[in-house]
Each structure stands twice: as structure tokens, then as C-alpha cells.
Amino acid sequence: MEVENNNNTIVPAVKRSATADVEDGAQNTKRLKHNATDSSGEVHVPEDNSKQEECSQRAPAQSPKKRLQLDSTNVGNTGPDKPRHNKNETFMYGNYRHYYGKRILDKDFHDIRLDVLATQTELFRGKQLLDIGCNSGHLSIEIAKKFGARSLVGLDIDRNLAHSAQMVINALKRSSVTPITPSIFPYNVKFVHGNYVLDDDVLLEIERPQYDVILCLSVTKWIHLNFCDAGLKQAFRRMFLQLRRGGKLILEPQSFDTYKRRKKLSESIRENYNAIKFQPDHFTAYLLSPEVGFASMELMGVPEHCKAGFKRPIQIFSKV
Amino acid sequence: MVKNSNKKFAMHPRNPLRTAPNYTKLAIKHKDFRHVCELELNGKVSLNFRNERTLRELTKMLLLEYFGLQVDFAPGSLVPTLALRLNYILWLEDLLAPQKLDAVRGIDIGCGSSCIYSLLGAKKNMWQMLALESKQTNIEYARQNVARNELQSLIEVYAQPDKQSIFSSYFESESAATKANFHFCLCNPPFFDSNAANPFGGNTRNPQRRPAPNNVRTGSAEELTCAGGEVQFVQRIVDESEMYKERVLIFSSMLGVKANVPKIMDYLRERKISNVCSTEFHQGHTTRWAVAWSHQPICLSD
Numbered sequence: 001m002e003v004e005n006n007n008n009t010i011v012p013a014v015k016r017s018a019t020a021d022v023e024d025g026a027q028n029t030k031r032l033k034h035n036a037t038d039s040s041g042e043v044h045v046p047e048d049n050s051k052q053e054e055c056s057q058r059a060p061a062q063s064p065k066k067r068l069q070l071d072s073t074n075v076g077n078t079g080p081d082k083p084r085h086n087k088n089e090t091f092m093y094g095n096y097r098h099y100y101g102k103r104i105l106d107k108d109f110h111d112i113r114l115d116v117l118a119t120q121t122e123l124f125r126g127k128q129l130l131d132i133g134c135n136s137g138h139l140s141i142e143i144a145k146k147f148g149a150r151s152l153v154g155l156d157i158d159r160n161l162a163h164s165a166q167m168v169i170n171a172l173k174r175s176s177v178t179p180i181t182p183s184i185f186p187y188n189v190k191f192v193h194g195n196y197v198l199d200d201d202v203l204l205e206i207e208r209p210q211y212d213v214i215l216c217l218s219v220t221k222w223i224h225l226n227f228c229d230a231g232l233k234q235a236f237r238r239m240f241l242q243l244r245r246g247g248k249l250i251l252e253p254q255s256f257d258t259y260k261r262r263k264k265l266s267e268s269i270r271e272n273y274n275a276i277k278f279q280p281d282h283f284t285a286y287l288l289s290p291e292v293g294f295a296s297m298e299l300m301g302v303p304e305h306c307k308a309g310f311k312r313p314i315q316i317f318s319k320v
Numbered sequence: 321m322v323k324n325s326n327k328k329f330a331m332h333p334r335n336p337l338r339t340a341p342n343y344t345k346l347a348i349k350h351k352d353f354r355h356v357c358e359l360e361l362n363g364k365v366s367l368n369f370r371n372e373r374t375l376r377e378l379t380k381m382l383l384l385e386y387f388g389l390q391v392d393f394a395p396g397s398l399v400p401t402l403a404l405r406l407n408y409i410l411w412l413e414d415l416l417a418p419q420k421l422d423a424v425r426g427i428d429i430g431c432g433s434s435c436i437y438s439l440l441g442a443k444k445n446m447w448q449m450l451a452l453e454s455k456q457t458n459i460e461y462a463r464q465n466v467a468r469n470e471l472q473s474l475i476e477v478y479a480q481p482d483k484q485s486i487f488s489s490y491f492e493s494e495s496a497a498t499k500a501n502f503h504f505c506l507c508n509p510p511f512f513d514s515n516a517a518n519p520f521g522g523n524t525r526n527p528q529r530r531p532a533p534n535n536v537r538t539g540s541a542e543e544l545t546c547a548g549g550e551v552q553f554v555q556r557i558v559d560e561s562e563m564y565k566e567r568v569l570i571f572s573s574m575l576g577v578k579a580n581v582p583k584i585m586d587y588l589r590e591r592k593i594s595n596v597c598s599t600e601f602h603q604g605h606t607t608r609w610a611v612a613w614s615h616q617p618i619c620l621s622d
Contacts, residue, residue, distance in 0.1 A: 192361050199344060202354065
């Protein structure tokens with residue numbers, strides 16, 4: 001399938017007037033001030049992974065799509081006036097449109113994190129999974145399909161994203177030749193719209209174990225900025241309560257230095273940012289403490305062959 | 321699925337349950353209720369109505385939340401559905417409104433362990449209620465419910481010595497002679513006939529098209545059935561009303577089966593009781609009926 005232009009245009013650095021929005025850890029970058037009129041949460045510069053040319057004057061912005069290994073390369077410069085998608089939109093929950101690129105899900109889709117997850121497929125095979133913050137569902141669907149999950153539920157706070165993920169599943173069901181079997185892909189996948197953070201902690205009293213594995217990939221920052229320390233702690237407790245005995249939480253938390261650039265998203269996010277006391281480097285200790293109750297943590301891996309900013313450790317927390 | 325906006329099948333306009341309660345907020349507020357709720361992935365709470373404990377905690381919570389009433393139900397006894405009870409009370413309010421009464425007195429025939437009609441009438445409308453009940457455990461629970469809600473000044477629970485009579489035991493008793501008259505009586509009779517082959521069988525001609533209700537049956541056989549079912553029970557109320565024409569202004573009773581409404585209307589007509597009216601109570605998928613009549617020259621049609 002042809003890669004669409006919009007995705008992979010390389011815009012020559014010299015024409016860029018907006019500033020770079022750089023993920024942490026990238027080398028050779030200077031932090032530049034945001035253009036005052038740019039209100040979008042993410043400045044998008046599409047760029048092919050394998051043909052990265054570091055510019056010494058400014059580094060190109062790294063959108064999450066940099067995690068995608070796209071097998072086709074530059075499809076040409078379409079000019080400086082091409083409107084960037086996602087411009088002038090605020091993604092307060094990290095609920096980016098086209099997070100996984102504009103590709104429809106096909107055999108060429110490959111998020112780099114799949115390589116790490118694939119090192120322990122026995123975690124997923126025949127298991128009931130929950131993916132928190134699944135966005136458009138591309139990664140969730142790949143996990144369910146490739147690793148033979150018994151079922152997968154994807155949750156996203158953005159109604160449109162959850163809906164379009166469900167539409168993808170519905171299309172797969174319609175075009176499927178296999179008979180309808182509830183435990184077989186794609187019939188065993190569904191997407192739900194909602195906020196994982198509950199209106200009140202007391203509702204945790206009636207939470208029940210129902211999943212073998214919970215995935216929470218690159219979501220903690222957004223919960224933290226929108227729902228504060230209390231919301232994130234509650235979410236961690238909820239994850240533990242929703243896991244069956246022997247269950248696993250697969251967590252990919254963002255580090256605190258990546259939060260700062262998001263504080264402009266809204267007034268309340270700025271306030272929440274300033275109020276944070278529960279630091280990401282204390283997450284592990286908290287998850288292992290009696291307040292949550294996980295028994296152990298192991299490092300699953302760190303994605304390689306991608307931009308440094310996306311080399312986030314993926315952890316597994318085990319419930320006895 | 322019946323929509324609330326469809327006026328034909330909506331609850332009474334003044335029924336606070338006409339808009340569905342926000343169960344999630346209520347679960348956060350009320351601990352016992354919370355523990356019969358299920359938490360959905362999206363953070364909302366849902367209820368399995370096909371469970372007796374759920375129904376009991378739900379009604380207890382709604383009584384507390386909407387009326388400040390703390391009610392206890394005897395184990396195994398009928399769990400009343402609040403929406404229906406309210407619809408009946410509100411219909412009576414409408415029937416009584418033209419009378420412009422200062423102090424209303426009513427009779428609750430067979431108040432059960434919850435004494436719910438009397439509690440609602442007293443708490444909501446300051447009605448003075450006489451609650452008649454024959455079963456001893458129910459009498460004790462009813463009196464405790466009245467005391468717990470500090471409504472002893474408004475509600476008297478009368479221990480009915482026999483189940484055959486409706487009013488006569490009370491009206492013929494010594495103290496009754498000096499008491500004032502009543503403006504209404506209400507009754508939620510045992511709907512079903514204990515003499516029938518299959519008392520709970522139902523009347524439907526097409527079970528495929530009429531699905532089971534989304535709840536579970538509660539209550540003892542004594543509360544749900546009696547000899548001759550609701551038809552005979554209400555006929556007895558009609559008969560006794562003729563003995564006490566001036567003691568009660570408006571006689572009324574609920575009926576659970578649609579086919580029984582014309583039977584009671586016919587019975588009233590045979591006795592030349594012409595001042596009658598009837599109504600329907602809609603709540604969710606369930607409809608009930610009620611009939612009212614009077615031996616005094618008041619206007620009953622709504």
C-alpha cells in the first residue's frame with residue numbers, strides 16, 4: 001500500500017519557521033521557544049525514520065509516529081503551504097489523531113514496541129487483555145492478533161478515537177471469512193469510550209478482577225497532567241484490583257522531564273503540573289507498596305532502533 | 321424500550337423518579353447500595369435488577385435519598401418498587417386536591433413490613449395514616465419503621481385480628497367510634513389467586529413476544545396470593561365500603577392484572593356504585609391499574 005504523502009513528507013529544515021518540539025533524550029537539539037501563535041500540543045513534522053538527517057540548527061519534531069517502522073521512504077516534498085494535520089488542535093489527553101499515522105491497519109504496520117512485547121508472547125496468548133489509552137486501536141489490534149489473545153478490550157478517553165477503533169474491528173468482522181467465534185480474532189476485540197479514572201476512590205471498593213494483562217503504554221503522563229497525583233494513584237490501584245491472581249501490568253511510563261512542554265495545553269493542566277509531588281521515578285515503589293500491592297517488577301525491555309525519545313522502558317508488574 | 325419522553329407510558333408528572341437517577345453518583349454516596357452495584361470499565365455503575373438483594377438495597381437507598389426515610393424490610397418479604405408506590409400516592413393527591421383539605425387522613429390496607437405507603441404519605445404530605453396489618457412479624461417491622469422515622473404522631477399501625485375483614489375490626493372496635501372519618505383508603509392487594517393451578521402463570525397469549533420483566537419476584541406467598549386473588553380481595557373492600565359509606569370518602573385499590581379491571585368495574589356497576597374512576601400506573605416496562613369509588617357526592621373523574 002502506498003504511503004500517503006501527508007505522513008512522510010520531509011520538509012526541508014530551512015523552510016520551517018515554527019520551532020522544534022523535541023522528545024527527551026534526543027541528541028543535537030536546542031530547545032527553541034514555541035511560536036506564540038502555535039497553540040497545538042504537538043508540532044508535526046513528518047519524517048522517515050531511517051533517513052533521518054540531523055540538522056545542526058534545529059532538530060525536527062518527533063511525533064509518536066517515529067516509533068513506526070515505515071518501510072517506504074520519502075514520498076516527496078509537497079511544499080511549504082501544505083496544511084499540517086493536527087494543527088490548531090489541542091490534544092489534552094494525548095488523544096492525537098493519526099497517532100499511528102494515517103495508514104489503515106495493514107501488514108506493514110509495526111510499532112516498535114511490538115518487538116519488546118514479542119519477547120514474551122506467553123504473557124498474552126490465551127489471555128484476557130485490557131489496553132488503557134488505546135487511541136485509534138492500531139497497536140491493540142496488532143497485539144490481539146499477533147499474540148493470540150483470548151480477548152482484548154481497548155479503552156480511550158476520546159470518544160472519536162474509541163469509535164474509530166471499533167469501526168476498524170467492525171470492518172474486519174464484515175470482511176472476515178472465518179465463522180463468528182467469540183474467542184477468535186477479530187470477534188474477541190472491542191473498544192470502549194471512557195475515563196479510566198473514576199469519579200471517586202470509593203468506587204474501587206466494588207472493582208473486581210477481570211483481566212489477566214493490563215497494558216498502559218505512554219499514558220501515565222496524560223493521566224497525571226489531567227487528573228493529578230490522586231487520579232494517577234487511583235488508576236494504579238484500579239489496575240491492580242482489575243487483575244486476576246497471577247496477572248500482569250505492562251507499564252510504559254513517561255519520564256517527568258517530558259511533562260513540562262505539555263503544561264501549556266490548558267490552565268488546569270498547568271496548575272496540575274505545578275502541583276505534582278508524585279514523581280515518575282517513584283512509580284515503581286508505589287506500585288510495589290501495600291497501597292497498591294504488586295509483588296514484583298521486571299524490566300521487559302526498551303525499544304531499540306527508534307528515536308531516543310521513544311526509548312522508554314517497558315516494565316512488567318506482577319500480581320501474586 | 322419505553323422512552324421517558326413518551327407521555328403515554330411515562331410516570332406521573334410529579335414523580336421524582338421520572339428522570340432516571342444517576343446511579344454512579346448515588347453509589348458514591350451510599351455505601352450499602354454501592355455494594356450491590358457493578359462497576360463498568362468506563363467508570364459508570366450498573367445494576368442487576370434480577371437480584372433480590374439489589375432490589376432491596378435500591379429501594380432502601382431511594383427512600384433515604386429522595387425522602388429521608390430509613391426503612392427496613394423483613395427478610396423474604398415483598399420489596400416494594402418505589403416508582404409504582406409513588407405513582408399511587410400522587411394519583412391520590414390528585415383525587416384529593418379538589419377537596420382542599422387541611423389535614424388528610426387515610427387508611428393503608430395491609431401495610432406489610434415496610435409500611436411504605438403510610439411512611440410516604442406521612443413524610444411527604446403530612447397525611448395521618450391508619451396502617452392495617454394482620455401478620456405479626458409485619459406489624460413489628462412496620463412499627464419499628466414508623467418509630468425509626470419518628471412518625472408515630474402521624475401513623476398508627478393497627479394489629480388486625482383477622483384476615484377476613486377489611487375495616488370492620490377497626491371500625492367496630494371501641495376506640496374507633498370516637499375517631500374522625502377518613503378521606504381515602506388505599507390498598508396493594510395480593511395480585512394472584514392461591515386457588516389457581518398456576519398462580520404466577522400470567523395471562524399472555526404470546527410468551528415469545530412478551531419477555532420476562534427485568535426484575536425478580538420478591539415476597540412471601542401470603543403477600544402475593546390469597547384465595548380468589550385480587551378480584552375477591554377488592555370485592556370484599558367494595559362490600560365493606562357499603563357498610564361504612566360515610567367513614568371513608570374515597571375508596572381505592574390497585575390491581576395488578578389488566579383483565580381484572582373490567583371485572584371490578586362490573587362489580588361496582590352491579591352494586592349501583594356509579595361514582596367511580598380508574599387509572600393506569602406506568603413505570604418502566606410495568607403497568608398497574610387502580611380503581612377508586614365513593615359513596616358520597618364528590619367528583620372523582622380526573
